Amino acid sequence: MGGRTTGGKGAKGISGGEAISRRLDELAGTIKSDVSSERGLEARLKYLTNSPRGYAAMERAGIDVKPRTLIAWLSGDREPNKANLGKIERAYQSLRRQNIVRSMKRRLSKNGRGTRVEVHPVNQSAVAPQQQRDLEVRRFNIRPDKWDQLVDAWAAGDAGAMDAIWEDIAEADIGSEWGAYVMVSGIGFGA
Numbered sequence: 001m002g003g004r005t006t007g008g009k010g011a012k013g014i015s016g017g018e019a020i021s022r023r024l025d026e027l028a029g030t031i032k033s034d035v036s037s038e039r040g041l042e043a044r045l046k047y048l049t050n051s052p053r054g055y056a057a058m059e060r061a062g063i064d065v066k067p068r069t070l071i072a073w074l075s076g077d078r079e080p081n082k083a084n085l086g087k088i089e090r091a092y093q094s095l096r097r098q099n100i101v102r103s104m105k106r107r108l109s110k111n112g113r114g115t116r117v118e119v120h121p122v123n124q125s126a127v128a129p130q131q132q133r134d135l136e137v138r139r140f141n142i143r144p145d146k147w148d149q150l151v152d153a154w155a156a157g158d159a160g161a162m163d164a165i166w167e168d169i170a171e172a173d174i175g176s177e178w179g180a181y182v183m184v185s186g187i188g189f190g191a
Contacts, residue, residue, distance in 0.1 A: 021154050
């Protein structure tokens with residue numbers, strides 16, 4: 001999980017929306033295998049070819065191959081090229097996210113209580129000591145309506161919306177220092 005330099009002082013982090021997206025991917029199980037491995041490719045292709053929605057996801061991802069090519073991929077007789085591997089991965093991620101939205105919202109809602117998050121501030125190890133800010137880990141609950149918005153944006157792959165929703169949440173729940181938590185080293189939660 002790499003970070004990027006978030007300012008001129010050398011702090012490293014990722015956007016809050018990206019941190020939540022990564023954690024949702026982990027919870028959804030969308031990153032357990034690698035598409036370039038034989039097993040990962042086989043699992044993704046079976047998932048995608050199991051329903052009309054899967055074929056639609058492949059079409060949206062730009063996979064335009066003849067049926068015999070798809071059969072050869074499924075049987076392991078032929079491997080997709082690098083470009084098609086990327087398209088298969090995008091189609092799989094998109095379909096998996098769409099299929100798990102309802103369950104994810106229910107799990108994060110926790111019967112209307114919302115889910116507690118732990119927000120870890122940016123990594124300041126590369127910042128000169130005299131320029132470091134005193135930032136601590138923040139813990140609070142995100143309300144179910146905000147989780148619904150986050151999960152919908154995640155399912156749509158809308159990183160900009162996730163960041164905007166995160167900023168609204170941070171401003172409301174962190175208070176006057178919310179701007180220091182727009183970029184984070186990570187956001188933890190379970191579902």
